[in-house]
Amino acid sequence: MAIILTNALIVDLDPPNVESGALRIDGPAIAERGASVAPAAGDDVVDCGGAVVLPGLVNGHTHLYSALAVGLPPPPRAPRDFREILELVWWRLDRALDDESIEVSARIGAIEAVCCGTTTLIDHHASPNCIDGSLDRIERGLADVGVRGLLCYETTDRHGRGGREAGLAENRRYLERCRHRAVGRFAGLVGAHASFTLEDESLERLSALAREFDTGVHIHVAEDPCDENDCRQRCGVPLIERLERHGIATDRSVFAHGTHLNAAAIARVNELGVTMAHNARSNMHNAVGYAPVAHFACPVMLGTDGIGADMPAEARAAWFVSRHARGGLSPERILAMLAESARRASRLLGITQGRLEAGATADVVVTDYVPCSPLDSSNLVGHMLFGLTARHVRDVLVGGRWIVRERRLLTCDERAQRKSAVGVARALWERMSAL
Numbered sequence: 262m263a264i265i266l267t268n269a270l271i272v273d274l275d276p277p278n279v280e281s282g283a284l285r286i287d288g289p290a291i292a293e294r295g296a297s298v299a300p301a302a303g304d305d306v307v308d309c310g311g312a313v314v315l316p317g318l319v320n321g322h323t324h325l326y327s328a329l330a331v332g333l334p335p336p337p338r339a340p341r342d343f344r345e346i347l348e349l350v351w352w353r354l355d356r357a358l359d360d361e362s363i364e365v366s367a368r369i370g371a372i373e374a375v376c377c378g379t380t381t382l383i384d385h386h387a388s389p390n391c392i393d394g395s396l397d398r399i400e401r402g403l404a405d406v407g408v409r410g411l412l413c414y415e416t417t418d419r420h421g422r423g424g425r426e427a428g429l430a431e432n433r434r435y436l437e438r439c440r441h442r443a444v445g446r447f448a449g450l451v452g453a454h455a456s457f458t459l460e461d462e463s464l465e466r467l468s469a470l471a472r473e474f475d476t477g478v479h480i481h482v483a484e485d486p487c488d489e490n491d492c493r494q495r496c497g498v499p500l501i502e503r504l505e506r507h508g509i510a511t512d513r514s515v516f517a518h519g520t521h522l523n524a525a526a527i528a529r530v531n532e533l534g535v536t537m538a539h540n541a542r543s544n545m546h547n548a549v550g551y552a553p554v555a556h557f558a559c560p561v562m563l564g565t566d567g568i569g570a571d572m573p574a575e576a577r578a579a580w581f582v583s584r585h586a587r588g589g590l591s592p593e594r595i596l597a598m599l600a601e602s603a604r605r606a607s608r609l610l611g612i613t614q615g616r617l618e619a620g621a622t623a624d625v626v627v628t629d630y631v632p633c634s635p636l637d638s639s640n641l642v643g644h645m646l647f648g649l650t651a652r653h654v655r656d657v658l659v660g661g662r663w664i665v666r667e668r669r670l671l672t673c674d675e676r677a678q679r680k681s682a683v684g685v686a687r688a689l690w691e692r693m694s695a696l
Contacts, residue, residue, distance in 0.1 A: 317380030321562025367402025
């Protein structure tokens, strides 16, 4: 039985396009697109009522382990800078994670994501006291909900040689697992925290692992001036030069943030074709400054850095902060970041995302957003930034399977999952407070 979406305002992100029409979804892919599609006996026909239908969105950089941090008690004292935010909040939280809280965090994060129309998450995980198998636990949490994931473990020298070796081993183990199964649902990157917590040997081994598995390194870069300052003081070279010397700065890698890259560094990442991940709300929340996105000619994805997975809200925030900072960013570039996230996920998963065309994966978001003003390809970005929001998400398909129908999650009992997560979060916070 196929699924037929009729009377739809079909939106593509890559490239931006709007057409009135219909879709036939048969199995995991879109089988047909046209002005109309004739249903067969037994097909599930859904009249979209002239509302927008768009591809499932992709979060280009997130931390699912932060899903249970909502309402987190304050740290022992107020952090004075970014380094202290890490030390007093996030590095205490990741040390308190155990098997259960890792999986529950992933499941709750996936529920939040898919209800906002986000169907793929590029995650960056850390749980230094519970490393082995942690990526499998994240995968289980995502699979229970029905979303896709691109996963890695955050390797660092912050916990000594043993911690580094465990991080490298977890990346290798998960990449091996992904190598020996069908493409499409989950894939791996090589995870690294940031230059200022990594020794030269570690960078070499991370890049070697990425080459071995034909993937990229997912790493935080210049989120705060401490990253560049540490590199110059400890290594005697600029940050991007160090990462390039050790084979990290390649067109396969994902550099999250880039908030404090200078003109020379920006020029070099543009030449190298590194993919940047812009996280507007997180940068504002951590008060680390505004990333010079308008100067990045390299691919740029849009991420949340763990502040949920509401990509329409993130796009809107990215636009507003660019205006506030006089960053010179065009509204079309915001849409391009959403498209780049889909493009990157497509390459790693071996599927087509970001477009609703025959052969593309059937990750589809049906909204109840019926425009009250003209909507076409030329002004799509205006509707994405000032009209369409996550509250308009009505139905979600992933791989041709209904995940959300009439705003109700079908794959698991959302209310029960949220209720049980409260106790897991409380225990996590108690372990954290003891550190």
